[in-house]
Amino acid sequence: MTRRSFLEGLGQIGGTSLLLAGMEAFGMGIASAQTAPPPLQGGGKGKKVIILGAGVAGLTSAYELGRAGYDVTVIEARSFAGGRSQTARKGFQLTELGGETQTCQFDDGYYINHGPWRIPFHHRSTLHYVKQFGIEVELFNNDNDNSYIYTTQGKGPLARKPLRKMEVAADARGNAAEILAKVTQSGALDKQFGADDKALFLEYLKTEGYLEGKDYAYRGTEGRGWISKPGAGLHPGVPSKPYAFTDVLDSGAWRVLASVSEWDQQRTMFQPKGGMYMIPTGFVTKGGVGDKIRFSTVVEKIRQNGRTVDVSVVDGTGQRSVVSGDYCICTIPLSVLKSIDNGLSAPKQTAMNGAAYAPVGKIGLQMKRRFWEENHWIYGGHIYTDDMDIVSVSLPSTGWLGPKGVLLGYYQFFANAAKVSALTHAQRTDFALSFGEKVFPEYRDSFETSFSVAWHRVKYNLGGWAMWSDESRARDYPVLLEPDDRIYLAGEHLSYIGGWQAGGIESAWMQIAALHKRASVA
């Protein structure tokens, strides 16, 4: 029996937890490798490390290396830390390339996380620092069955109407379960199932689809909502009726359903109270990294000579200087790094071209009242649409029942993001309102002020995140994981958790471990 087949057997018997226990028992340690920073004992103390970029990868590197006794300096082009982990709040400014400067006009206490905005339960690395720095988190509602689906491409009477997700889930699954139960009852699957399993399978379909009676009919369920909900006195409630299954199919609204959410999108998620910038703020204040950052300082040239790395920078006053160190961790996005005079070796230059950076657009809309809560009973979650210029409208998971709220008016990618980003900010706002008012009659009238971003037009990012094709992942990605003599690259782009803070943090953990190993020997 191979180790692998043994482990697979464990998984079959006892699920993931037994499997992970088995892997730990074998010292495989895969589970734990990514949940805590690497131990950095001895050796490197006093060595100087220059860290380029104060996003979460840079902050992680600075914090952990600093704790291990390294002398770290962080060079950050912006006047604040966090990289893409930004929160647009009153006074926050953003200038897009070739675009206008926006100054966020949200009321005090309101914000939109226009970069990363949610932390899945399995992002152990991000949660490690949440705990480390005592950052207060709250649940992010990533899946709300009372939210709407609004299809624009569908056909039939249910297209272009706001449908509740619970209605669609109940009706699609209920009808499918009814059909399958009838097929099973007819004996057509008897070869497939033994008698015991057939009975269990029918029982499963009945439970799953709220099927009734001996004919296993789906006739609706209270879980899809009520025409009038049950109340006090003589108000038992008026049950809702299922939509015709053919109308549900034609609408396309079922496209949002899945047996279970994708791994990255599972529904137990967090967000820091007050905004995602609380994550970098944790590093800067509680973690003490703030003292080590040279803000508003732009990298112009990177060189190394086999003993030191020398980074030429220009600060906010226009003053030029050279920062030298024993090692460098460069967390600058590849989209930006490849345009800097970076002095990296030819294989690295080639490999950097293997990553494409995602055009991504978001807009926050401050609404003067929370009509989605008050009138539609939707508390957080997403309005789903197949209009790929919008993708989703997301309702805030904070400020419950309060006077105002900032919702996310769109979150589009790729060609759609490129298209929408060509609009002025005022046009983008109008575009977002034009969609939202199809779903919520109160949308446009409630609007007060907005803040938009097109990440591919943001100077020090030039894209939302790195994307690797299968080919470039195999050919270029491994090249960039290896140090270029004394320069180590890190960031979400060097992980399989692209576009998430966890990718940046875990990439930093990997590279500081490698750097430390070398520095300890040297």
Added chain:
Amino acid sequence: MTRRSFLEGLGQIGGTSLLLAGMEAFGMGIASAQTAPPPLQGGGKGKKVIILGAGVAGLTSAYELGRAGYDVTVIEARSFAGGRSQTARKGFQLTELGGETQTCQFDDGYYINHGPWRIPFHHRSTLHYVKQFGIEVELFNNDNDNSYIYTTQGKGPLARKPLRKMEVAADARGNAAEILAKVTQSGALDKQFGADDKALFLEYLKTEGYLEGKDYAYRGTEGRGWISKPGAGLHPGVPSKPYAFTDVLDSGAWRVLASVSEWDQQRTMFQPKGGMYMIPTGFVTKGGVGDKIRFSTVVEKIRQNGRTVDVSVVDGTGQRSVVSGDYCICTIPLSVLKSIDNGLSAPKQTAMNGAAYAPVGKIGLQMKRRFWEENHWIYGGHIYTDDMDIVSVSLPSTGWLGPKGVLLGYYQFFANAAKVSALTHAQRTDFALSFGEKVFPEYRDSFETSFSVAWHRVKYNLGGWAMWSDESRARDYPVLLEPDDRIYLAGEHLSYIGGWQAGGIESAWMQIAALHKRASVA
């Protein structure tokens, strides 16, 4: 076309929102009747109303009638307001009938809501007061796909093992979708579907079940979890493999799955920060009802004479007195009221026997560390089991990533609750630990202190909530909705939202509206 068929048509076309709009347009107002308190204009000012019980029904009555100018007095047997809306926290005391007195020993800041503990998004009435009194709420995680299912009655290799809900959901639905897709492909359903719908149906099954390829095979999905999750560097992740479908069926774990959750259990729920007692506290402090409550005062006799209602009470010092008023709202649970010398008419006496009260047990276990978060990555939600002496183990939706936590060790009903409640508190604790340690190896060692309740043994409740059979709902319930001359009954027992605070509130709204209508005429 009847009004009803027109409305049904609206529902078919535009979903619940259009339907509700239509109902409002017709002045049917069903939707709004239950979302806000009734307007109480003019008329009754200065009239004296005695309210029996300071649970949420009594508090609602006192607050709204007080605002409308009535002179209200609330008689409450306990030394605090809230009725069943209690929160066990440091120093909280509870004595069960014939049982010991427990004094809660949880650390400061830790608690269990051993009465109502969650507020569904559609409990507009409860949320009305949350907003009115500025009570801070946070999401309650009622559905966590990363939590465990542990079956005790199932068979095969997956029974009596903690399985992740996401694994079971993916595998049950994935296999069912595969079977149905193959049946559909075979042409067996061609009579049922047109060619277009058949194609859409296959596409739906593919999406829903993560089916692959031309053979629509279910081979697992990342959403069911990873053997090793994706990380930085050369860690693309090790995908998990589906369980054998027959093992999933045999385990019985699929019993927790449903197309959509039941109406009362849908996943967007709230809880007040700090504990459910913040709801009554809102009425007492912000609502100003506190001044009107005579605490530790027990009702001994209720009489009326066509002009006044006279309630004989005994206070905490043993002093007896009679409180007289023009009207009375009696929110005492029927289980208790029927043993009081209540002077109600014979039909009411008979009708009161129509409600049975649910035996219900809960136990809070303070754990010295949050092993379910640290080791199992489960943040809130429920561990589901078919052991009906336990029903579920629920993990706290507050204090995320903190040092300790109080979890709910069981929540059983009816005969199971009666059985467990016969144990001493120490025995109940051991019983709860004996189950929990099957799921979590850390359970027993992490235990510090506990607090249990058996509601059927609590003096002023004698049960968790009222239960009506179809027969008694038709025969007895309407009798109790009608006033007994000047006495109006209210509480969750007089609603179709039994066992929820919303039932108590909406019942109070109904009865104060009726009382006011009469008082305005009189």
